[in-house]
Amino acid sequence: MALRELSSLEKFLGLKKPNKYSTQGDRKVPVLQSNSGPGLVGLVTIATQLTQEAKRPDLLGKSAEERAVVQQWLEYRVARLECCVKEDIKTILKDLNTYLEDKVYLAGNHITIADPLMYYGLHPVIMDLAVMDKEKYLNVTRWFDHMQHYPGVRHHLPPVVVLRNRVYTSGHH
Amino acid sequence: MRVSIPSLCGLSDFRGFSQVAVSNHTGRLVLVMTKEELKGASEEEQQAQSKKGLKKAQKEAEKAAKKAEKQAKLAAEQQSTDEDDFAKDRYGVSPMVQSQEKLDRVLVRVQQLTPERADQLIWVRARVHTSRAKGKQCFLVLRQQQFNVQALVAVGDRASKQMVKFAANINKESIVDVEAMVRKVDQKIESCSQQDVELHIERIFVISQAEPRLPLQLEDAVRPEGEGDEEGRATVNQDTRLDNRVIDLRTTTSQAIFRLQSGVCQLFRDTLTDKGFVEIQTPKIISAASEGGANVFTVSYFKTSAYLAQSPQLYKQMCICADFDKVFCVGPVFRAEDSNTHRHLTEFVGLDIEMAFNYHYHEVIDSITDTMVQIFKGLRDKFQTEIQTVNKQYPSEPFKFLEPTLRLEYTEGVAMLRAAGVEMGDEEDLSTPNEKLLGRLVKEKYDTDFYVLDKYPLAVRPFYTMPDPTDKVDLEKIKAYIDSFRYGAPPHAGGGIGLERVTMLYLGLHNVRQTSMFPRDPKRLTP
Numbered sequence: 045m046a047l048r049e050l051s052s053l054e055k056f057l058g059l060k061k062p063n064k065y066s067t068q069g070d071r072k073v074p075v076l077q078s079n080s081g082p083g084l085v086g087l088v089t090i091a092t093q094l095t096q097e098a099k100r101p102d103l104l105g106k107s108a109e110e111r112a113v114v115q116q117w118l119e120y121r122v123a124r125l126e127c128c129v130k131e132d133i134k135t136i137l138k139d140l141n142t143y144l145e146d147k148v149y150l151a152g153n154h155i156t157i158a159d160p161l162m163y164y165g166l167h168p169v170i171m172d173l174a175v176m177d178k179e180k181y182l183n184v185t186r187w188f189d190h191m192q193h194y195p196g197v198r199h200h201l202p203p204v205v206v207l208r209n210r211v212y213t214s215g216h217h
Numbered sequence: 218m219r220v221s222i223p224s225l226c227g228l229s230d231f232r233g234f235s236q237v238a239v240s241n242h243t244g245r246l247v248l249v250m251t252k253e254e255l256k257g258a259s260e261e262e263q264q265a266q267s268k269k270g271l272k273k274a275q276k277e278a279e280k281a282a283k284k285a286e287k288q289a290k291l292a293a294e295q296q297s298t299d300e301d302d303f304a305k306d307r308y309g310v311s312p313m314v315q316s317q318e319k320l321d322r323v324l325v326r327v328q329q330l331t332p333e334r335a336d337q338l339i340w341v342r343a344r345v346h347t348s349r350a351k352g353k354q355c356f357l358v359l360r361q362q363q364f365n366v367q368a369l370v371a372v373g374d375r376a377s378k379q380m381v382k383f384a385a386n387i388n389k390e391s392i393v394d395v396e397a398m399v400r401k402v403d404q405k406i407e408s409c410s411q412q413d414v415e416l417h418i419e420r421i422f423v424i425s426q427a428e429p430r431l432p433l434q435l436e437d438a439v440r441p442e443g444e445g446d447e448e449g450r451a452t453v454n455q456d457t458r459l460d461n462r463v464i465d466l467r468t469t470t471s472q473a474i475f476r477l478q479s480g481v482c483q484l485f486r487d488t489l490t491d492k493g494f495v496e497i498q499t500p501k502i503i504s505a506a507s508e509g510g511a512n513v514f515t516v517s518y519f520k521t522s523a524y525l526a527q528s529p530q531l532y533k534q535m536c537i538c539a540d541f542d543k544v545f546c547v548g549p550v551f552r553a554e555d556s557n558t559h560r561h562l563t564e565f566v567g568l569d570i571e572m573a574f575n576y577h578y579h580e581v582i583d584s585i586t587d588t589m590v591q592i593f594k595g596l597r598d599k600f601q602t603e604i605q606t607v608n609k610q611y612p613s614e615p616f617k618f619l620e621p622t623l624r625l626e627y628t629e630g631v632a633m634l635r636a637a638g639v640e641m642g643d644e645e646d647l648s649t650p651n652e653k654l655l656g657r658l659v660k661e662k663y664d665t666d667f668y669v670l671d672k673y674p675l676a677v678r679p680f681y682t683m684p685d686p687t688d689k690v691d692l693e694k695i696k697a698y699i700d701s702f703r704y705g706a707p708p709h710a711g712g713g714i715g716l717e718r719v720t721m722l723y724l725g726l727h728n729v730r731q732t733s734m735f736p737r738d739p740k741r742l743t744p
Contacts, residue, residue, distance in 0.1 A: 110238040175637055175654055205638030 046087055049164045053091060057098035065090075077197055087161070088118040095157050103157045113151035117158035121156035121165045133169055137181045139175045144183035148190070155194065163191040167201050179212050241742050257374040291604035297617045304377040308384070311394070324394075327361040330411045334399045341366075341395050341416070342424065343468075346435070350385035357384060358409060359395065359416070363469045363606060365409045368397060368416035375419050384418070390427035390464070390656045396420040432461040439468045441610050455730060462735060462744050473606035474732055476597065478720045480603075482547060484595040487588075488588045494543040494570070501525055501549060512554045514563075527549035529712060537709040538701045539629040550715070554557035558638050559728045560718060569721070571711030581710040586622035586669060593618050593667070596723060604724065613725025616666050625659070628668055633658050646677035666722070 047065050054062055064077045068085060076084040076093065084090050095103050105111030124136060144150075151156045169186050170178070178185045187208040192198050288303040343359035343366075348354075358365050359631045370376050370384045387393065397416035405412040437451045438458065445452035458465040465471060486496065502516065502523045514525040529546050550567040570588070574580040593616060596604070604615075631641060635654055641651065659668050679681045719734040730736040735744055 120239055174650070175657070205636065207637055211637075211654075211661045 046072060046099070048200050049161075050074060050087075050090060052077075052164070052197075052201075053094060053157075053160060055199055056111070056196040057094055057100060058093065058116050058196075059104070063094075085123055088115075090116065091157055091161060103155070105151060105156055106154075107152075110152045110156070114156045114158045117150050117162055121158075121161050137177075137184055141181040141183045144187050148187075150187075159191055159194075160197045163188065163197060164201070167204070170204050171202075175207065176212050178206065179210055220652050222714045228312075232376045233523060234444060237304045243405070253485075259706060266527040284624045287521055302377050302379045304375065304380045307376070308380045308422065310426065324419060326629040327359065327364040327366050327411060330366050330399060330414050330416070332401050332413045335401045335414065337399050338396065338419070339399060341397065342392065343395070345387050345389055345391050345393055347389065348385055350381065353378070353381065355381045355385040357387075357418075364411060364471050364601075365404050366411040366414065366416060367409050368395060368418055370418045370421065372638070381420075384421055387421075387423060388427045388429045390467075391423050392425040394420075394422045394424055427605070431464065433457055433464055435468055438465055439610055441612070455728065456639055457742065458743075459730060459736065466734065469606055470610045473603035473726065474720065474726075476735060477600050477603045477607070477724065478716065478732060480596055480600050481592060481716060481719055481723075482566075482568075484592040485545070485547065485588070488591040488595075489543075489545045489570065492543070492584065492588070494545045494572075495541050497533075497536055497541070497546045498548065499526070499529035501551070503531075509571055513550050515552050527552055528567060529569050530713075533711055534706075534709065535701045537571055537573050538704070538706045542707075545570045547716075550713075560721070562715075562717065562729055562733055562736055562738055565718075565729075565733065566716040567713050568716055569711065569713035573707040573709045575708075578708075580671060581712075582624070583621075583669070585712055586624075589667065590618060590620055590622060593671055594717050607726075611724070612728055616723050616725070617664055618667040620665065623659070623663055624667060624671055626672045627670055627674065628672070630655050633662075644676050646674075 047067070050065055053060060066077060066083070068075050069075065073085055074087055076088055076090045078084070084093055092104065095101070105114040124132070149155055150162060166184075166188065170185070173181075185206055188204065192201070192203055194197050222390065270505075302470045322340050324342050325334070327341060328343070329341075341359065341361075343361040344723035346358040346365055348355060348357045355370045357368040357370070359368050370381050372378055372381055395416065395418055397420075399415055399419045400415050401413060402415045406415065434451070437445075438453045440450060440452050442452055444450070453465070466475070490496070491554055502518065503526050504523060515522050515528055516525060517523075528550055529548065533544060533546065546567075546569050548567060548569075549564055551564050552561075553563060554561060570585055572581045572584060597616070628643070630647070631643060634641060634651055637658060639651055639654065647655065655670075656666075660666060715729075717729045717732040717736075721729050725730075726732065730738070
């Protein structure tokens with residue numbers, strides 16, 4: 045699954061030549077195979093490398109602070125989303141909802157590599173979310189819908205339906 | 218009478234017994250000991266016990282002295298209080314009403330205590346909702362169903378100190394007869410339903426006393442859940458309420474809910490009777506399951522067994538075949554479903570309709586939906602007080618409906634669900650979450666809480682559904698009651714709803730047990 049993600053990422057970045065990937069270990073950690081030396085291991089590492097390759101450093105963050113935030117979200121993706129249980133999902137969504145209350149993108153005022161990667165990571169979660177929960181975590185849904193419509197991001201993933209109007213009034217169980 | 222009884226078994230020692238006699242009354246052998254013998258018996262034992270005995274005797278003497286002192290004190294108090302109690306015959310616990318006499322006394326309803334009755338001396342019978350003493354006064358709140366009024370006993374020329382004390386000590390929920398003067402108040406009493414008047418009590422008698430410890434407090438039972446959490450005050454959970462249903466039903470909210478439910482029944486009957494329907498009663502002990510054999514209660518019926526009816530369906534239809542044309546029935550329905558949800562009961566009241574139609578079953582749908590709309594209108598117009606009372610404890614939005622009723626086809630419903638991201642097949646039954654979601658979507662799109670979903674796929678309906686002639690689906694075998702159809706049956710259709718669910722959904726409540734007086738579910742068989 046990570047491999048498809050990486051190929052989508054390549055397309056997003058506008059890389060013409062697809063790279064060769066393989067996986068390693070039980071957790072299927074992706075490995076970028078290179079001609080010279082050992083391959084790059086890890087989603088975050090590979091994503092960063094690809095961004096450099098595509099000569100789009102702005103996607104990693106324009107300022108030092110932004111770069112730090114981007115890295116933070118990439119870490120978040122790998123550390124928390126990959127190995128989360130059902131109970132954690134609620135906490136994750138709640139935290140994300142609070143974070144995204146006043147932000148359009150995860151880091152800064154423009155799209156960074158953190159956005160599509162978090163989108164790929166959250167896709168299975170949001171797909172299964174009930175309409176009521178989608179309304180509860182309104183900011184996450186808004187950001188998610190923005191991401192899935194952003195040119196070049198979605199690719200291999202089916203679109204998740206997001207209703208335009210609120211169906212549940214607040215306070216209903 | 219002397220008897221020689223060598224054969225007295227079990228007694229080896231006759232010492233100390235002077236005689237053996239036969240009692241005249243019982244014919245039994247009696248061993249007689251004279252007083253002297255008792256006294257003289259074993260002097261050694263007596264001596265040994267004398268010390269202990271002395272001590273014991275001393276202690277008992279002390280105790281007796283103390284008791285006498287206390288009693289003397291009480292008696293003295295009593296005397297003094299009795300002496301000063303000029304109002305002795307204006308209060309007290311009445312003997313139980315056993316129709317000993319016919320009093321020519323008019324009891325005024327609390328609801329009628331308004332400023333128009335100011336300065337009148339009236340009698341009221343109500344429950345003591347609360348009572349608290351404050352120095353020389355005692356404030357009582359007297360409650361009658363949904364209405365309550367403040368009452369006051371003050372030390373003065375009409376009431377004595379003892380009377381005020383008596384009033385303050387009356388247990389909550391006791392029924393009292395009160396003679397009082399109605400007085401207007403300058404400041405509105407916010408906590409009572411009768412806000413403009415107050416009762417000044419002259420006489421108060423307890424007709425029926427309640428136990429001092431109640432299983433639940435009515436104030437807690439009426440408190441809204443949120444308020445309870447915020448202020449840290451108690452609310453009563455549902456199980457406690459249902460276990461002590463009699464007390465829970467006294468709350469203003471419960472009174473309002475069941476009066477409204479009574480209204481639903483009444484409106485149902487009246488609307489249908491006006492449309493020319495006949496009310497029928499169908500048997501509840503039947504020989505075969507009507508909705509599928511899984512959820513049916515079995516009863517033993519002499520040498521065989523029978524079932525409790527899951528619905529009046531088969532009999533309604535047989536009535537149509539018997540030329541009653543338009544029938545309805547209100548009666549219990551028994552479903553042995555082990556569903557422990559907020560909307561399932563094992564026994565509930567079904568409101569059922571069946572009607573013959575001329576050419577299209579939509580004639581029946583129109584009739585049924587019009588009946589429902591009349592019920593909603595009737596509730597909205599005549600039961601506003603009850604709806605507001607319920608909303609105080611369970612806030613909700615007013616019930617909305619369209620006229621004429623909105624009708625959607627099943628395929629439309631499926632399309633709406635798919636547009637919201639739900640994946641389901643065309644012939645698939647609506648699962649409960651999907652059904653609920655569809656309701657929300659319809660509410661959002663059409664602003665109505667009540668709509669009709671037409672043309673369900675046959676595969677998901679019970680065996681008595683008539684298939685759509687345009688659909689090429691095989692008719693299911695309806696052997697069970699086909700006989701009634703062999704001798705000419707008019708085209709007919711009908712439907713049924715649960716009374717408790719209608720009330721629950723109309724009021725925006727969240728559990729059907731709140732609208733069932735003594736609910737039955739897989740885990741509850743009493744009260």
